[in-house]
Amino acid sequence: MIMELYDKLYKSAEFFDSNEETTVCFGIEAAPALSCELPALGDKNVLVCAGGDSSFYRSGAFELLNKCVGRSDANVPRFENIPPEPDTDCVRRIVAAMEMEKPDVVLAIGGGSVMDAAKAAYLSWQTGMDVKELFGISVAGKKFPGKKFRRVWCVPTTSGTGSEVTPYSNIIDTDNGVKCLIVEPEIIPEYAFVAPELTCRVPQKIxxxxxxxxxxxxxxxxxxxxAGKEHPEAAAWAVLGISMIRDSLPLVLNGNAEHLLVRSALSAAACLGGMCIKVCPTSLPHLCSFSFCGKTTHGAAVAALLPHFWRYYLSDTEIAERTMMLAEIFPGKTPDEVVDSCEKFIRSVGIETAPGTLSGTDASFIDQLAENAKLNPVKLVTAPVPIDPESAGTVFHNVLDKVWTR
Ligand SMILES: [Fe+2]
Known part of the structure; x- marks a missing residue:
């Protein structure tokens, strides 16, 4: 298993090298690369955007920053305590800090929330557009055609969203409590310094x-x-990322939570996942997960929804064929057996796959899922098996009624 993980990490490094737009400095390369890049800025202004105590200080990120700037007090202007699930008011406060500091470089150190907030704020500050105006697809790009903006540098302290390489930023609109998405090439980070040692102390549940x-x-x-037909290279990234998570997550649960090789595999998989969704975006499980905001975590919600929508997709022959690409990772002789095997894995790491039980809601909540999904009709009509927005309620009930609580 150990040698196999090394081989997979070696392979993932090749994929990182081929990644366009974001320079990924992974593993033992991360700290030296940041140590080179930061002092090279000279007297340029740097603003660090960071999370709370656990993600910035206890992760070791603060010490890493000290080392990289070559001083003991990490005396770099910082905006700290960016919360999980950042909202528009939080982004506006970061923009106000940027207005004071006028950063030439923004260094986002934290989990997906920190990176998302910093990405949104840096573009908001540079364009003069309020964060709400940035919601949607390439809004700033269309308003300023051909203009290039400075993009954040990321140091992830969790292994999940892959935000360090994506054009996405999820922000809650404080006016209505709805999670909204910015999709904008101009927020793809310029650098991702992925140092897996920063994730060694992340609690098991997270x-x-x-x-x-x-x-x-x-x-x-x-x-x-x-989308996979336009980007055939992404299938290999996906299979490798899934395989590394399948191998390493059980090891975390079996007493190897601080093992650097195990953490490296998870960090690499998260980054590969980000590269994957940049070119082949997510669909129904992620679309529906937004309605679970505040009821359970994002990761638990998408994992609980995945097997059920995956079985719905299997009516499509090409999807059934692609499913069999995972037959060695999730053993099965048929596509249905592969999905069953994946669901068993999700449950084996402690996540309930009955979405109603997980979220504490009854089946009437499925109507709410459908109503919310209709607010994003593009995701419905471009789903692997497309759904007419008007039929969303019927389809969702067909897919989820029997599995809602079990
Ligand atoms: Fe996600």
């Missing part, structure tokens, strides 16, 4: 949730057959 999020990114991306 490790499981974030790893499953990354796994679902890889699987949903693989099942996105249409």
């Amino acid at each position: 490790t499981v949730d974030t790893a499953l999020d990354a796994m679902v990114h890889c699987i949903e991306s693989l099942l996105n057959v249409k």
Whole structure:
């Protein structure tokens, strides 16, 4: 197993080298690369965006920053305590800090929430557009055609969203409590310094949730057959990422939570998941997961929803064929058996796959899922098996009624 993980990490490094737009400095390369890049900025202004105590200080990120800037007090302007699930008000506060510091470089150190908030704020500050105006697809790119903006540098301290390489930022609109998405090439990070040692002390529950999020990114991306035809290279990234999570997550639960090789595999898989969804986006499990915000974690929600929508997709022959690409990772002789095997794995790491039981809601909540999904009709009509928005309620009930609580 150990040698296999080394081989897989070696392979993932090749994939990182081929990644466009974001320079990925992974593993033992991460700290030296950051140590080279930061002092090379000279007297340029740097603003660090960070999370709370656990993600910034206890992870070791603060010490890493000290080392990289070559001083003991890490005397770099910082905006700290960015919360999980950042909202528009939080992003506006970061923009106000940017207005003070006028950063030439923004260094986002934290989990997906920190990176998402920093990405949104840096573009908001540079364009002068309020964060709400950035919601949607390439809004800033269309308003400023051809203009290039400075993009954040990321140091992830969890292994999940892959935000360090994606054009996505999820922000809650404070006016209505709805999670909204910015999809914008101009927020793809310029650098990702992925130092897996920073994730060694992430608590087990968060490790499981974030790893499953990354796994679902890889699987949903693989099942996105249409986009996969434009980006055939992404299938290998997805299979490798899924395989590393399948190998390493049980090791975390079996007393190897601080093993650097295990953490490296999870960090690499998360980054591969980000590369996957950049070119082959997620679909129904992620779309429906937004309605679970505040009821359970994002990773648990997407993992609970995945097997059921995956079985719905299997009516498509090409998706059934792609599913069999995972037959060695999730053993099965048929596509249905592969999905069963994946669901068994999700449950084996402690996540309930009955979405109603997980979220504490009864089956009437499925109507709410359908109503919320209709707010994003593009995701419905571009799903691997497309859904007419008007039929979303019927389809969702067909898919979820029997499995809602078991
Ligand atoms: Fe996700």
